[in-house]
Amino acid sequence: MKSVISILQENRGISGWRVSETKTDSYELFFVHRRLETVRNTSTASTSVTVYKEHDGKVGDSTFSIYESMTEDDIRKKVFAAERRASLIFNEKYSLPDAGTGQYDFDSNMEGMDFKVLGSEIAEAAFNAETIPGCSINALEIFIYRDVFSVKNSLGADKKQTKTRVMIEAIPTFTEGKESVELYEDIRFTEFRPEKITEEIRGKLEEAKARFEARKPQVPMKTDVLLRAPELSSVLWELADDLNYAAKYAHSNLHDTDDDLQKEGGGDKLTVTLRGRIRGSDRSAFFDEDGLALRDTCVIRNGIVTSNFGSNRFGQYLGVEEPSGNLPCIDVGAGTLTEAERENMTYLECVSMSGIQVELFSDYIGGEIRLGYLCSGGKKTPVTGITMSGSLSAVLKDLRLSESRTQARSYSGPEYMLIRDMEIL
Numbered sequence: 001m002k003s004v005i006s007i008l009q010e011n012r013g014i015s016g017w018r019v020s021e022t023k024t025d026s027y028e029l030f031f032v033h034r035r036l037e038t039v040r041n042t043s044t045a046s047t048s049v050t051v052y053k054e055h056d057g058k059v060g061d062s063t064f065s066i067y068e069s070m071t072e073d074d075i076r077k078k079v080f081a082a083e084r085r086a087s088l089i090f091n092e093k094y095s096l097p098d099a100g101t102g103q104y105d106f107d108s109n110m111e112g113m114d115f116k117v118l119g120s121e122i123a124e125a126a127f128n129a130e131t132i133p134g135c136s137i138n139a140l141e142i143f144i145y146r147d148v149f150s151v152k153n154s155l156g157a158d159k160k161q162t163k164t165r166v167m168i169e170a171i172p173t174f175t176e177g178k179e180s181v182e183l184y185e186d187i188r189f190t191e192f193r194p195e196k197i198t199e200e201i202r203g204k205l206e207e208a209k210a211r212f213e214a215r216k217p218q219v220p221m222k223t224d225v226l227l228r229a230p231e232l233s234s235v236l237w238e239l240a241d242d243l244n245y246a247a248k249y250a251h252s253n254l255h256d257t258d259d260d261l262q263k264e265g266g267g268d269k270l271t272v273t274l275r276g277r278i279r280g281s282d283r284s285a286f287f288d289e290d291g292l293a294l295r296d297t298c299v300i301r302n303g304i305v306t307s308n309f310g311s312n313r314f315g316q317y318l319g320v321e322e323p324s325g326n327l328p329c330i331d332v333g334a335g336t337l338t339e340a341e342r343e344n345m346t347y348l349e350c351v352s353m354s355g356i357q358v359e360l361f362s363d364y365i366g367g368e369i370r371l372g373y374l375c376s377g378g379k380k381t382p383v384t385g386i387t388m389s390g391s392l393s394a395v396l397k398d399l400r401l402s403e404s405r406t407q408a409r410s411y412s413g414p415e416y417m418l419i420r421d422m423e424i425l
Contacts, residue, residue, distance in 0.1 A: 007075050013083045016052040016154040023148045027115035031140040053086035060089030094316040099157035099291035108190045110164045115144050125194035129202035138171040151291035159291045165190045165282040174208035181212045191280035214382035224347040225422045231356045233411035238358040243299045245310030249317050254360045262303035265397030271333035272300040278329040283410040288325040297324045332413030335401025346376040365392045390422040
C-alpha cells in the first residue's frame with residue numbers, strides 16, 4: 001500500500017484518491033457425511049484504488065485493482081489510465097470525507113480462539129442436529145475467516161477494522177428408499193453459539209423431510225401468510241433502500257420523509273433503524289468503503305418515514321451535514337403477535353421461497369413458495385408448488401409482527417411477520 005500511495009501522490013493530474021485493502025486468513029474444513037476429507041489454510045489480499053479528477057467544473061472517478069505481481073511501472077500505467085477514464089466522467093462535484101484515523105476490533109466470543117479448536121466445535125454443533133430418522137448432512141463445509149479491512153484517502157483518512165467471521169455451507173438430506181431430497185443451508189455469523197447452529201441445521205433437516213412429503217394444495221385460495229425472518233428482512237430492506245440518498249437525488253424514490261407507509265392501518269407499526277453493527281452479524285462494520293464512520297439512522301418510526309440514509313457523495317448532493325454512510329444492518333422493532341395467538345390462527349407459513357418479490361411502484365408483493373405449512377388448529381400440513389401475490393400497501397396496512405425476536409445475517413428483529421389475505425395460486 002505504501003508503494004501505491006507514493007505513486008498516487010506523485011501524479012499531479014488527479015485531485016484525490018482512495019485505497020482500500022482487504023487481507024483475509026482462512027481455515028477451511030470439508031466433510032462428506034461425518035468424514036473430514038480436506039483441511040485448507042489460505043491467505044489472500046485484494047487492493048482497490050479509486051482516483052478522482054476535477055475537470056470542467058465536474059469530477060470524475062475510476063477504480064482499478066492492484067495485484068501483488070504488479071511492478072511499480074505497472075501501477076503507474078494503471079493510475080494514468082484511470083486518470084484518463086476519470087476525465088470522461090462528469091459528476092457533480094463533491095469532496096472525499098475527512099474521515100480521521102482509527103483501528104477497530106469487533107467484540108466477539110470468537111476473537112482469540114484457535115481456528116482448529118473453533119472448527120472442531122462448529123462441526124460438532126452441526127452434526128448434533130442429525131437426530132431425525134432418515135435425515136443426515138450429506139456434505140458440510142466450514143470456513144473461518146479473519147479479515148483486516150483498511151481504507152486510506154488523500155485527505156488523511158486512515159482506518160482499519162479486524163473481524164472474525166464464519167460461514168457454514170451444509171447439504172441437509174432426507175432419504176426414504178431410493179428417493180432423496182437435498183437442500184442447501186448457508187449460515188453466517190460473528191458470534192459462536194453452538195446451540196443456534198444445531199437448531200438451524202435441524203430445522204433445515206426437518207424441511208428436507210417436509211419437502212419429500214409436501215404436496216400441492218387445492219388452489220386458488222386466499223389466506224393469511226406468515227413470513228420468516230429472511231423474507232421479512234427482504235421486504236423491509238426494499239422499503240429502506242427506497243430511502244437512500246442516491247434514490248432521492250435521482251428522483252427514483254417513491255416515499256419521502258413524513259409519508260405514512262401504513263395509512264393508519266390496524267396492524268403493528270413499523271419502526272426500522274439502519275445500523276452499522278449488530279452483534280453476531282457478519283456484515284457489521286465501523287465505517288463504509290469511503291472510511292466514513294457509520295451513524296445509526298432510524299428511517300421509519302411508527303409507520304412514518306423519518307429520515308434518509310446513504311453515502312458521503314449523495315449525502316453532500318442533498319446538503320446533509322453528517323451523512324450516515326452506507327449502513328449494512330437493519331434493526332426492526334418487535335410487534336404484538338404472541339405464540340398463543342398464532343396457535344389459534346389459520347394461515348400459510350412460508351418456510352422456503354425462491355425469493356420474495358417486492359415492487360414498490362406497482363404495489364406488488366409475492367413469489368414462489370417452494371415449501372410451506374398450512375396451519376390450522378395446531379395441525380401443520382406441508383405444501384409445495386404454489387405462488388402467492390398481493391398488494392404491498394394492503395399488506396403494510398394490516399401486518400402483524402411477532403413479540404419474539406431473532407438475529408440472522410444483517411437482520412435483527414421479529415421472528416415472524418403475518419400478512420393478510422394473500423392470493424395463493
